[in-house]
Amino acid sequence: MARPRTRSRVHEAVLALARDTPIGSMSMEGIAARAGVSKQTLYRTWPSVGAILFDALLARSVDEHGAVTVPDTGDLAGDLAALAEATVAELTDPLQEPLLRGVTAALQADRALAAQYRDLLLRPQLAGIADRLRRGGVDDPDDVAELFVGAILHRWLLRNGTFDRGWVRRHVARTLRGAGDSGVG
Amino acid sequence: MARPRTRSRVHEAVLALARDTPIGSMSMEGIAARAGVSKQTLYRTWPSVGAILFDALLARSVDEHGAVTVPDTGDLAGDLAALAEATVAELTDPLQEPLLRGVTAALQADRALAAQYRDLLLRPQLAGIADRLRRGGVDDPDDVAELFVGAILHRWLLRNGTFDRGWVRRHVARTLRGAGDSGVG
């Protein structure tokens, strides 16, 4: 609904605020001020701060076009490790982390937003991973994808420790073992 | 700092509100009103809504005394399945779910609260599971516990589907396979 120009100004503002201020204190008012846009313009397009955060996230993904691009070199374990590293990098990137945490928090209270998030971001990402697993010969790729992503998210979301390289390698091995063995890649 | 009477009144109020109103709309003011307590009394003891939610959660765990009691019948797979069922029941219990989602959301923006949560609730729970796994002959019980819990949390938190009995059974099997085989229990 908003003009592309307005949209991008809002996205920039949101990213800037995510970098500079605590996530919890982001407000429609603050975003409007930072974007040099009136509050009304914001409300005309987005119903809440969470929705704006999500939209900014989405725009980022779409720009770089195509949610997760899972590598496929033929070496499944290696590819998964690379993917895990990339995911961890994204989750802990100082620019992205606040955004992601903000959206995750918003999801807990806003079912509509949760549905959008699931359909437009989460499912495509999981599907990408599942596809790679399937090509690697894994039998129940959807569930294994969940297993793979779940532990990473758990650790990140509940702030239960950091992600070192060793952990990632072991995690991949464990996940593949859980997958039932499976082929070589 | 607060008198026990006050504390329990606040906990009751918080539980009642969690049941009756959307989580996101819980406020210090609303809690005070519902508990028949003054705002200042709230602030004297808790710095935020999230802290109250967490305290209520903690009180619940402590009352029933001893965080997670992991069953130990000698049948590891069976015990894990029972534990998973119990966890899922808790996560989807209409009384507890809003509380848990509220706390999880708060953790994203409040590092101090996250640290408390980690030390007082999360770690003990994971340690309980890891102990059971260790007794079952699992080599790296901490990581496997994370794998076990991670997928459940991922599905619940991002609202990516429901938990049917079949899924739980398969999840346990997958986790144990990931554990490297392992003993019989």
Next chain:
Amino acid sequence: MARPRTRSRVHEAVLALARDTPIGSMSMEGIAARAGVSKQTLYRTWPSVGAILFDALLARSVDEHGAVTVPDTGDLAGDLAALAEATVAELTDPLQEPLLRGVTAALQADRALAAQYRDLLLRPQLAGIADRLRRGGVDDPDDVAELFVGAILHRWLLRNGTFDRGWVRRHVARTLRGAGDSGVG
């Protein structure tokens, strides 16, 4: 800054409260509620209860337009007596008295308000009286005006007795004698 509609609603509210409740208990919150106006709207225009009281007083004076209209019949003593009676009537009018006491109290603690009061209300009133005195042939009209008003204010403000007709007559005579005698009117 506030819209005229808002302004007048606030003035009405303040007058109503001054009539119905003890002055000391007037609050921004109470005024807002009575006026059907938000607190923010109040603060956007007035910094304190005292400022609102003063503004209401000012509006009253301005509406009836032209602060004090000192009578001039040629009979100075008579005119001063009439003026004194009018002043006393105003000071003891159940509707105005609380307002005036409230403002006077506020002046003691708020220098900015005191300056406004002096410039916009007090000085014009004294000047009006001084003019009449000057036309009556009084030499130092400003100081005599102060003498005239001072005793009245002293009695009223410190609640040191009432104002009967005899006292007023004698006060005028004394003041004029103090003026040095002077002309006839």
Next chain:
Amino acid sequence: MARPRTRSRVHEAVLALARDTPIGSMSMEGIAARAGVSKQTLYRTWPSVGAILFDALLARSVDEHGAVTVPDTGDLAGDLAALAEATVAELTDPLQEPLLRGVTAALQADRALAAQYRDLLLRPQLAGIADRLRRGGVDDPDDVAELFVGAILHRWLLRNGTFDRGWVRRHVARTLRGAGDSGVG
């Protein structure tokens, strides 16, 4: 009711606060803290901040024992001028002014306090002046005392200018002329 030790500690606290902080912001809580006394102790003896201020004022007068001591040298005009100078000095003394303004403000909203003030401070002071005037041959000494004090109070209370020596001299002359001429002293 309070022990003398407590009383004096409270008085000291009030004087210190009057010196250091804006009058309007004096509170029971603040006084208690400054005096190292509990709130309950305060309330047991004084019903309000105004009452404490007044009590401190009273204690000061009583300590130096005997409210106003009007000089009597035989030269009425000179004595009045000296008295006026002393009064002005007191009113503008940085230590006393805030106290006096605070009490005056409190009087406007508290009739009980006003009555106490009138009987214990104001009337004795006026009586002292009236006595001196009577001894000087003035006919209606009470009213003239009011005239004398009124203008000073008016100027001070409404912050309508300063008190220079010339003004005081002229004010005394004017007052005495108002007194009907009178004797020489």
Next chain:
DNA sequence: AACTAACCGAGACGGTACGTCATGTCTTAGG
């Protein structure tokens, strides 16, 4: 010397108000 009051500090408590900020709606000008 022991007893008995009254006085006292400390501070939790239910409240009211403070002054500020954000929400979502609506109105008013200006480009």
Next chain:
DNA sequence: CCTAAGACATGACGTACCGTCTCGGTTAGTT
């Protein structure tokens, strides 16, 4: 016509005081 600017009612924020209410400890005068 769309927009920024911003007034507005609403309501929550976190803080400060209010006046009341225990709770123990400590002065003082009695006995």
